[in-house]
Amino acid sequence: MGAISRRPGMAGVNEVFAMAYEFIKTEVVDGVLVMTMHDPPTRNALGPDMAAEMFERLDEFENNPEERVLVLTGTAPSFCSGANVRGFRRRIDEREAETEPEPLTWGKMEYMKGRQRPAESGPRVNFVPLRIHDLQKPSIAVVNGPAAGVGCGLALSCDIRVVGDSGRLSERFVLNGLIPGDGSCWQLPKLIGTSNTLLLQYTGDWMGGEDAVHIGLASKCFPDDQLMEGAMELAKRIASGPTVAHSLTKYLVHESMDLTFREALELASAAQEHVRRTEDHKIAVQWFLDKNRGMPPFVGR
């Protein structure tokens, strides 16, 4: 992959729309889109330009049936260093005229819950995690180095996290006197419980490697030099699976959070009716009736 590359697999009528990206590198391998955040001078900080490129490429990923799994990583030695502290200064200046906040503010927040926020200009950096969360295809974060602040949020928004021995995550927001603005107050408790969530968010302490697996922050840990190989083995295996079933499984996991068990079962039954009509289900049934073993030759439809 060059620093700026045309993406493979984009030929024919779509070629005219293909864009050369500056802040991400992309490659498609065996149905896996590898998206590498790439801005070495900032250790891959997520700014508006990188966010815009990610939004665009993720839309394309979702619409391209040849791309079945997302792998998100960063140019070594960093995953993503978070947002850029220089941008903070400007925002502060914009707010100087405004009044001081009260020290204890839960009551005020209750009021803000019902309020609509004004639309912001440009891509909202802190909404990239939502875009990844909402992808209708599997996603894997390969945490190859520090993932700080919204960089941690990007990792958390993927379905699965694998870390290298040097991979580590931190809710660094607190060191900037900020709250986690990337949705990790929603995500972390679902992975590691409220106690460890608040410990990490109050302190900004790093958590990585096997420790991250131990508390449920990541699913697998690899030695650094085997990280991408191990992650790609998993990604390719998922990419050769039944894509429609994967998509609806993710949907059901998301939706079931707000349902009772009975409602979740009813929704799963409806989804199963849908999946039973896919080519992949028919392939699998014939495969096992023919006494084959292992993964059926799925086609992703």
Added chain:
Amino acid sequence: MGAISRRPGMAGVNEVFAMAYEFIKTEVVDGVLVMTMHDPPTRNALGPDMAAEMFERLDEFENNPEERVLVLTGTAPSFCSGANVRGFRRRIDEREAETEPEPLTWGKMEYMKGRQRPAESGPRVNFVPLRIHDLQKPSIAVVNGPAAGVGCGLALSCDIRVVGDSGRLSERFVLNGLIPGDGSCWQLPKLIGTSNTLLLQYTGDWMGGEDAVHIGLASKCFPDDQLMEGAMELAKRIASGPTVAHSLTKYLVHESMDLTFREALELASAAQEHVRRTEDHKIAVQWFLDKNRGMPPFVGR
């Protein structure tokens, strides 16, 4: 236990209704109902006949005050191999006339969420987990061997899981090109978090023994030859406890998922008022006022 046995403890007026089961074996020991899924040719696959027997016996379990804890297991060497792939072929044929599904379908699912499904004829195999989940008494799955697909869902629907060294669980649905139709998209994230849930559901990989305990899928692991002994020790201990308190504790854990902490406390206060009037509470208070130690001699009322 013979392959087909009359259940102990069913005498007198009820005897006329006692049924000999074909696909389950049952035994009552010290207040513990041991239900063993039993269909060796299919490694205890859950078909409509086994489901019908389970539904009937579980109704009886819930209504019989002498039976205070359910232990669910399978005839060795399997726990339950899931649904039967032969049934899938017939369902596919029934659907052949219908149209192909779209590849990305979350939007369509949103529509289906509000729709009522038509009633199906016969017992719905994938609703056995709901029946177990809704039991107003404690339940323990003793995973003595492979628990695959809906077999995994049966294990997940028990309150507590204990595994033997050879016990292992797999969301095998994906190998059939299907989604988990048994409610495990609701249950698994509550036990092991969303990341490990999707990893297991995307791949169908097995998880068992100490690894299952490590990620929270099971609470205890025993060597195979001590599994049933260890599980029964726990089950009998619970069966000699205060049954009404157990029942309402389970109710509160279920209900509290959808409540705020304050609402959950209010509901617990109401439940406590109820439990303070039980014979078991009075026995316990006298027991400790009399300077006794250990478990009071509860009667289950």
Added chain:
Amino acid sequence: MGAISRRPGMAGVNEVFAMAYEFIKTEVVDGVLVMTMHDPPTRNALGPDMAAEMFERLDEFENNPEERVLVLTGTAPSFCSGANVRGFRRRIDEREAETEPEPLTWGKMEYMKGRQRPAESGPRVNFVPLRIHDLQKPSIAVVNGPAAGVGCGLALSCDIRVVGDSGRLSERFVLNGLIPGDGSCWQLPKLIGTSNTLLLQYTGDWMGGEDAVHIGLASKCFPDDQLMEGAMELAKRIASGPTVAHSLTKYLVHESMDLTFREALELASAAQEHVRRTEDHKIAVQWFLDKNRGMPPFVGR
């Protein structure tokens, strides 16, 4: 700290309101309020008098900007032994005239869910956990010995739990034939999953030390003789952090439980707007622009 002490840091106009407590000891060290439950004859049982003192002192804690983190512990060798069994006898006598409860009661509970409970006289002991849960500042339970019944609930209601090798928790309610009336049916599943929750609640078994860390019940374990030192190091570090950001982080973690990811992100964005106006955020931005490293010199505003 004497058995009854005036609290340090309470001088000037407030001094006239300062109360000498009988059942708690308090000390303020570097912004950390250390509250020690203190009733050695009952191993620090939580009765109405101790509860009243805790309610009062926690109100004061929340309103005093100099006190930024709560540490809750008990006079050795106990954390808190729960409620007092002698009180149970009186309550039973009050209820003797009432009718017997039905054995299976989920249906009846459904009815009670909608019912308003009559106001009770005096402080409600089982609502102390709610008061701690709702504190708009960070809290740490230092479990130095047994924490039983509502004592366990007090530990669970703190944001973070650290345990000593001798620290252990138990849902002892069941030994009294009672349900967990302290809200732990809501809290425990969020920390350790439903399976381990019901196992602990059905049996009342103790869980402590490294085992508690392993299943997610506590975040850190220290040798007994280093417990308070380790806990205070953490508490002081948090107390020197950005207090407004801490407060809103806790708010977001609580609120996000009932929101979708998108809603949680919107709420976090609103909270971030608020926090960007704090003095601490401005201090932090300048600190890093000036090429400093480590924790900025936050002032807690």
